Amino acid sequence: MAKRSAPEVNAGSMADIAFLLLIFFLVTTTIETDKGLNSKLPPIEEEPQDPPPVKQKNIFLVLINGGNELFVEDDKMELTELRESAIEFLDNGGGSGSEACEYCQGQGDPESSDNPVKAIISLQNDRETDYSMYIAVRNELTAAYNFLRDREAQRLFGTSFRKMEEDFNSPEYDGNKAQLEENIKVIREMFPMKLSEAEPKKRN
Amino acid sequence: MSKFKKKKSGELPAISTASLPDIVFMLLFFFMVATVMRDTTLMIENELPYADQVEKLQKKDLIMYIYAGKPSDRYKSQYGTESRIQLNDKFANIKDIQQFIIEERESKREELQSELTTALKIDKETNMGLVSDIKYELRRAEAYRVNYTTKTGEASQNLQ
Secondary structure (H helix, E strand, O other), X not given: OOOOOOOOXXXXXXXXXXXXXXXXXXXXXXXXXXXXXXXXXXOOOOOOOOOOOOXXXXXEEEEEXXXXXXXXXXXXXXXXXXXXXXXXXXXXXXXXXXHOOOOOOOOOOOOOOOOXXXXXXXXXXXXXXXXXXXXXXXXXXXXXXXXXXXXXXXXXXXXXXXXXHHHHHOOOOOOOHHHHHHHHHHHHHHOOOOEEEOOOEOOO | OHHHOOOOOOOOOOOOOOOHHHHHHHHHHHHHHHOEEOOOOOOEOOOOOXXXXXXXXXXXXXXXXEEXXXXXXXXXXXXXXXOEEXXXXXXXXXXXXXXXXXXXXXOOXXXXXXXXXXXXXXXXXXXXXXXHHHHHHHHHOOOOEEEEEOEEOOHHHHHO
């Protein structure tokens, strides 16, 4: 007797079923954005104390007004120049004696910051400023810090600062994490991110 | 004679669709892997600004999301066009943030509470006034770690 072959299953509707599933997933899911600029807010002071005296030349004043215009130290500036300008300020190293900065490569202008450890960037904005402009400025300032930190990490440890942080957060990294943490701390102390944000000014 | 059957000319051969399911399955798997389920339904426009100095958010379960932006078209008649805050699935006031943070914090294990991060997903057309108010409330709630969630791209794209 001839062997009876099993009837073939009709796969013609397989595509329809797959499409149905595909459309379901397209509708119910989103591509998650999980990246952004990290920052730390300052605690609220119960009794506002007199802030410690900071020399005017150690402050880099960045102001965004209600019309989304950028002012640096009271001069109008384009966003593209901000990064360069911030790097110049932080890396200036104009101090002498105990305030001297050994690793700075800047001009050493006595009118600009003494030491990156002392340099403060003050970011002020108006209530009318657009969030997108604020993020753009913040991004440029972060870029300035990252540039300098990368440079020092490259010089001292032969790797970039961002790579170090990435490794530190990655569970797959199999090097010495304690050592890595120590190294990150060293770089952070060389260029501490001192970004001070004032409360936005009320519109007159 | 059947031997000289007329050739069927002019008619195109049918395209085989046998591999169609494979192609669709491939797409399906791509979307299953690359996306996540929506957990909140956004009632606001949420076009994030661009930045390129971004860091990746760690530990997804330790993140609180605060959304802000203009109400989307369906809610405009009810809520107007002024930017608003959204917490979970509903519109909220500035005052609700503190309560929200406290509730989120209580729902986490105690040793992890200090690692909570607030992700601010704010539409790029929002005024900084609202953002500053949110930041002030976060400081009052002692939630100091924040992340301004952005898309990855040149920051100059924000100015257009």
